[in-house]
Amino acid sequence: QKEVEQNSGPLSVPEGAIASLNCTYSDRVSQSFFWYRQYSGKSPELIMSIYSNGDKEDGRFTAQLNKASQYVSLLIRDSQPSDSATYLCAVTRNTGFQKLVFGTGTRLLVSP
Amino acid sequence: GAVVSQHPSWVICKSGTSVKIECRSLDFQATTMFWYRQFPKQSLMLMATSNEGSKATYEQGVEKDKFLINHASLTLSTLTVTSAHPEDSSFYICSAVEPAGALETQYFGPGTRLLVL
Numbered sequence: 001q002k003e004v005e006q007n008s009g010p011l012s013v014p015e016g017a018i019a020s021l022n023c024t025y026s027d028r029v030s031q032s033f034f035w036y037r038q039y040s041g042k043s044p045e046l047i048m049s050i051y052s053n054g055d056k057e058d059g060r061f062t063a064q065l066n067k068a069s070q071y072v073s074l075l076i077r078d079s080q081p082s083d084s085a086t087y088l089c090a091v092t093r094n095t096g097f098q099k100l101v102f103g104t105g106t107r108l109l110v111s112p
Numbered sequence: 113g114a115v116v117s118q119h120p121s122w123v124i125c126k127s128g129t130s131v132k133i134e135c136r137s138l139d140f141q142a143t144t145m146f147w148y149r150q151f152p153k154q155s156l157m158l159m160a161t162s163n164e165g166s167k168a169t170y171e172q173g174v175e176k177d178k179f180l181i182n183h184a185s186l187t188l189s190t191l192t193v194t195s196a197h198p199e200d201s202s203f204y205i206c207s208a209v210e211p212a213g214a215l216e217t218q219y220f221g222p223g224t225r226l227l228v229l
Contacts, residue, residue: 049217
């Protein structure tokens with residue numbers, strides 16, 4: 001079982017729709033959870049961080065965390081073609097420095 | 113957010129040569145930096161953790177003698193790929209940890225694309 005699992009996609013949504021990206025993790029004591037966006041050929045860019053159960057909203061983005069189910073999601077409202085990218089879910093391990101463990105990413109395609 | 117730079121952004125070299133990549137945190141001090149490698153259509157793989165003033169910690173399967181890491185100051189870490197070979201061609205990305213009280217966030221540099229001929 002992979003430590004962080006994501007559906008590779010692509011997830012295709014029309015412009016203006018809500019895109020829902022999901023991630024599960026195996027280490028029950030994971031503490032911090034991050035969503036990064038990576039455009040093709042570029043490095044990851046931090047979108048959201050979430051540390052406690054519930055929802056966290058930032059503009060068009062909402063991160064949801066459920067530690068009991070070991071599940072974290074990212075909702076993108078009013079999706080735009082510029083949101084088309086690969087979204088990486090990352091969690092920190094329970095020991096050492098903030099070593100991120102990444103999922104393989106979900107490719108999102110927003111069509112005009 | 114915090115800014116992390118990398119230099120060079122692109123490097124092409126001959127097989128057998130060594131290549132040095134710099135990673136700098138521009139507006140904060142980073143006691144910890146990380147080096148990742150990403151092959152096409154794959155996710156980021158952590159290579160090593162770079163700690164200011166001490167030896168780097170390498171992930172399993174990463175040769176420390178081939179990938180030399182030096183974290184000489186709170187704003188600079190370098191990765192040297194020694195005796196590079198074509199299979200070392202990849203996208204190398206560093207990140208720096210910005211302390212924020214009890215919570216720390218990693219910010220990524222723009223990456224260095226290495227092509228070994």
